[in-house]
Amino acid sequence: MEKPLLQRIAPFASTIIISFLAYPSQYLFYSIEPGPLRKGDAYIFNILVASLLFCYYRACYTDPGRMPTDWQDRVQLNGSAPDAAQLPLQQRWCRKCEMYKPPRAHHCKTCRRTQANCVSHVILPHFVRFLFFSVVAMIYLESFLYTRCAVLWEKRHLPSYLGPNSGQLALLFIEVVLNSFVLFAMSILLGRTLWSLGLNMTTIEGWEVERHHAMLRRARASGGLLSGPNGKQVRIEHQEFPYDVGIWTNICRGMGSINPITWVWPFARSPRVETALNIEHNCIDDPSKPWPPIDPDRMFRAARQPMSGDDATLAMDMESFRARQAADMARYEDADGEYVVRRRPFHERAQATMDGERGVYESDEEEVLVNDDDDEVEPAGASISAGGQDADDAGEEGWRNKEGERLADFGVDEVVDFYDEDDVPLAELVKRKKAEKAH
DSSP states (O other): OOOOHHHHHHHHHHHHHHHHHHHHHHHHTTTSTTOSOOHHHHHHHHHHHHHHHHHHHHHHHSOOOOOOTTHHHHOOSTTOOOOGGGSOSSOEEETTTTEEEOTTOEEETTTTEEESOSSOTTTHHHHHHHHHHHHHHHHHHHHHHHHHHHHHHHTTTSOGGGSOOHHHHHHHHHHHHHHHHHHHHHHHHHHHHHHHHHHTOOHHHHHHHHHHHHHHHHHHTTTTEEEOGGGOEEEOOOOOOTTOOOHHHHHHHHHTOSOHHHHSOTTOOOOOGGGGGOOOOOOSSOTTSOSSOOOGGGSOOOOOOOOOGGGGGOOOOHHHHHHHHHHHHHHHHTTTSEEEEEEOOHHHHHHHHHHHHTTOOOOSEEEEEEOTTTOOEEESSSOOOGGGOOGGGSSGGGOOOTTSOOGGGGTBOHHHHHSOSSOOOHHHHHHHHHHHHHO
């Protein structure tokens, strides 16, 4: 698959920015006081620049890995022998890859395959090293730049011909502003990455934790139950994030080594993707419980069938009936596609419930057509979302966390990853049943 233009030019653009900060500045230092870098400083700075470039290109071009189809036979939990019975009881099925998703895996809409993340388990150490060397190199450069700015400020009252010319001043100003801005941004990114590494939590899992807390708040207002597919009531119970097993262990697993020297060694080997399958559980909750936790809105729902006979006697006004009829007709006209019944955002469903108490009938689901060829999501009939929402933002999978992020913002195939709870082929269910009996 051809990558988007922005993704293809990103390494080239980043290399230009890094080179502009690293090399014109050293040339400039020959022309302004207190002169060029000392030999030791120049060696250290250029080694840092070479290291960050090397790690950056390893992060960009290292194969992120592919989950083996027999990963269930290799998985080891809590250091015990491989045992499929130790897996969470409610495993997730990837409709695009046609395989069970390993714990913590997601389907990347760019790579079109299930992997640990866009910055995958294999790439994470290179990415962390790139951020580390970037921040250290820019701090080093910042000290050089501000030393020269301080000299210029002290001599600001001298005649201008005794100092740098306008071109040199302009270059110094650009270097200071650009380096300060990039250093600030990279420091935040490094801090957030190290924080996540210490918790053994990816950004997607952070989204899932916040989503779980939102479900708990919703359930608290309704006696601990939320309405699931076809009106089924689902009990929502609190679950702790299961993969935080201590800061030291988390960092060692994320960086692929227990040796701190290799954490910053640019030539360290990439972890094998198979090592991501040996996931240690903190056992705060029952290891058989799935992660992410049960979410009624993420459960797979079969497309609604047209009503007939006695089922067609629901009390509704003519306008609602015609809207439902148009949706059913549209579905059957486009029967070659794959359909997912998405649920409207919670606040809209809550409003519809209050309207229902006043005698106004509205459905809490909206049927959409998912085109597997181009991943476009289109409504299969008249949209029932309020406020003129776009189709791809109308369903509950468009839920955003407190930072305004949704699954699609992390490079995840949102529709595939959101509706993956129970959509398992019959053959796989039979196979699982036989495995359970064998154990």
